[in-house]
Amino acid sequence: WSTLVLSQLHLCAALWGDSAQQVIPYTGPIPGGLHPGEIIIIQGTVPPDADSFQVDLSSGCSTKPRSDVAFHLRPCFDDSPSVVCNSLLQESWGEKETLHQLPYKRGAPFETIILVHKDGFKVAVNGTHLLEYKHRVCPNVVDTFSISGGVRVHAIGYIPNSAIYSESGDLSVPYKGSILKGLSPGQHITIRGQVSLYPHSFTINLCNSKTENIALHLNPRMKSSVFIRNSYLDESWGQEERELLYFPFSSGEYFEILLLCQSHQFKLAVNGSHLFEFRHRVQDLSSIDQLEIMGDLELIDVKLW
Numbered sequence: 001w002s003t004l005v006l007s008q009l010h011l012c013a014a015l016w017g018d019s020a021q022q023v024i025p026y027t028g029p030i031p032g033g034l035h036p037g038e039i040i041i042i043q044g045t046v047p048p049d050a051d052s053f054q055v056d057l058s059s060g061c062s063t064k065p066r067s068d069v070a071f072h073l074r075p076c077f078d079d080s081p082s083v084v085c086n087s088l089l090q091e092s093w094g095e096k097e098t099l100h101q102l103p104y105k106r107g108a109p110f111e112t113i114i115l116v117h118k119d120g121f122k123v124a125v126n127g128t129h130l131l132e133y134k135h136r137v138c139p140n141v142v143d144t145f146s147i148s149g150g151v152r153v154h155a156i157g158y159i160p161n162s163a164i165y166s167e168s169g170d171l172s173v174p175y176k177g178s179i180l181k182g183l184s185p186g187q188h189i190t191i192r193g194q195v196s197l198y199p200h201s202f203t204i205n206l207c208n209s210k211t212e213n214i215a216l217h218l219n220p221r222m223k224s225s226v227f228i229r230n231s232y233l234d235e236s237w238g239q240e241e242r243e244l245l246y247f248p249f250s251s252g253e254y255f256e257i258l259l260l261c262q263s264h265q266f267k268l269a270v271n272g273s274h275l276f277e278f279r280h281r282v283q284d285l286s287s288i289d290q291l292e293i294m295g296d297l298e299l300i301d302v303k304l305w
Contacts, residue, residue, distance in 0.1 A: 024148060024151060024153060025146065025147065025149075026146065026147050026153065027061055027144060027145070027146040028144070028145050028146075028156070029145075030057075030142060030143050030144060030145055031143075032143075033139065033140040033141060033142055033143055034139040034142045035116060035139065035140055036116055036117055036118045036139075036301070036303075037116065037190070037301075037303040037305055038115075038116045038158070038159065038305075039114065039115050039116070039158070039305070040113070040114040040145065040156070040157070040158055041111065041112070041114075041155070041157040041159070042110075042111070042112040042114075042147065042155075042156055043109070043111050043112075043153070043154045043156075043157075044109070044110060044112075044151050044153040044154055044155075045107075045108065045109045045110070045152045046077070046104050046105060046106050046107065046108060046110065046150065046151060046152075047106070047107070047150055047151070047152060048106050048107040049150070050077050050106055050149070050151065051076070051077055051078060051149075052074055052075060052076040052077060052078070052149050052150060053074070053075060053147065053148065053149030053150045053151035054072060054073065054074040054147070055071075055072075055073040055074075055114075055145075056071070056144075056145075056146045056147075057069070057070050057071040057114075057121075057139075057142045057144070057145060058143075058144045059137065059141045059142055059144070060143065061144045061146070066088065067088075067144070068087075068088055068089055068090070068137055068141075069086075069087055069088035069137075070087060070136070070137035070138075070139060070141070070142045071087065071121050071133060071137075071142075072084075072085060072086045072088065073085055073114075073123065073133075074086075074149075075102060075104045076102075077102070077104070077106055077150075080100065081100070081101075082098050082099060082100050082102060083098070083099045083101065083102060083131065084096050084097070084098050084099075085099075085131065085133045087136040087137055089136070097131075097133065099130070099131050101130070103125040103126060103128065103130060110125060110126055111125070111126055111127075112124070112125050113125075116139055118301070119134060119135060120132050120133050120134040120135050121135070121139075129272055159305055171299040171301070171302065173295070173297060173298070173299060174292065174293065174294035175291075175292065175293040175299055175302070176290065176291070176292050177291045177292075177302060179288065179289045179290060179291060180289075181286065182285060182287055182288050182289045183206070183261045183285045183286065183288045183289075184286065185261060185262055185263040186261070186262075187260075187261045187305070188259065188260050188261070188304070188305055189257075189259040189261075189302070189304050190256065190257065190258050190259075190301070190303045190305075191256070191257040191259070191293065191299070191301075191302050192254075192255070192257075192300040192301040192302075193255060193297045193298055193299045193301075194252070194253065194255070194297065194298045194300065195222065195249050195250060195251055195252060195253055195255065195297050196251070196252070196298070197251055197252045198251065199222040199223075199249075199251055199295075199296035200221070200222065200223060200296055201219055201220060201221040201223075201295055201296060202219075202220060202293070202294065202295030202296050203218065203219050203292070203293070203294050204217075204218040204219075204257075204291070204292070204293050205217050205218070205290075205291070205292040205293075206288050206291060207288065207290050207291075207292060208290065209289050209290040212235065213231075213232060213233050213234070213282065214231055214232040214233075215231055215233075215282040215287075215288045216266055216278060216288075217230045217231060217232060218268075220247070220248075220249050222249055222250075222251060222296070225247040226242055226247075227242070227244050227247060227248075227275075227276075228240055228241070228242055229241040229242075229276070229278050231281040233281060241276075241278065244275070245275070248270035248271060248273070249270070254300075255270060255271060256271055256272075257270055261285065264279060264280060265277045265279045265280055266278045
């Protein structure tokens with residue numbers, strides 16, 4: 001899910017300071033708490049002699065009594081390399097979750113992305129999904145970020161969530177949502193959903209609400225395993241694009257589409273794997289102010305960030 005993000009992500013000026021290297025241990029605020037669709041990025045290096053380091057997302061920064069920790073992430077470099085996750089509630093640790101897989105390497109740089117979902121945190125390291133941790137504490141009470149232990153931190157970034165406003169107020173299909181101020185380079189749209197049990201196709205359109213122009217028309221057809229891309233401009237369809245390495249959608253299956261708007265093209269990934277690019281046929285990206293979704297699917301979440 002993070003490959004496309006990592007390849008194109010422009011870090012915000014580090015939320016908690018923009019020095020070349022943060023002093024460890026480090027603690028900083030998360031204004032307004034965490035919400036689904038928001039992202040924390042940590043860029044750093046593991047020292048050659050590191051035993052472990054930890055990242056904590058907590059509610060406050062009190063030490064006596066110790067604040068609740070919604071998400072504790074600890075990579076361990078001992079004889080049994082692993083990543084440990086846990087939560088601290090009322091000064092008591094819960095049951096730890098241990099992943100016996102360690103993408104961090106002593107002496108090597110890393111980039112960690114923590115994505116906030118409605119049901120849990122998703123973590124990717126160096127462009128590869130690592131784990132998902134179900135919420136034990138509501139993330140909107142998290143107002144403090146801290147990192148400590150054997151780590152050097154170069155940058156910490158935060159990407160807030162910006163919603164696409166549904167005209168119907170819900171995620172029912174057909175779906176129509178307004179993109180305030182239109183699109184701009186660097187923005188991402190994520191669409192999470194589930195394909196119907198007996199599907200024919202579904203359609204995603206990025207269009208201009210004042211005209212009939214469709215800047216990007218996406219039409220996966222499940223029966224023929226074809227994924228059509230096109231534009232509808234000045235009352236005429238353009239040249240279809242169909243080239244595809246593989247078809248990513250299956251009957252009844254969950255999917256996550258990540259669409260990145262660049263200055264000259266769209267890039268699309270499904271379930272974490274890059275699928276294709278589509279060069280812009282509409283140059284005024286700010287005129288693309290509406291998202292339409294229809295067809296044989298159920299929507300779970302739609303976000304712009």
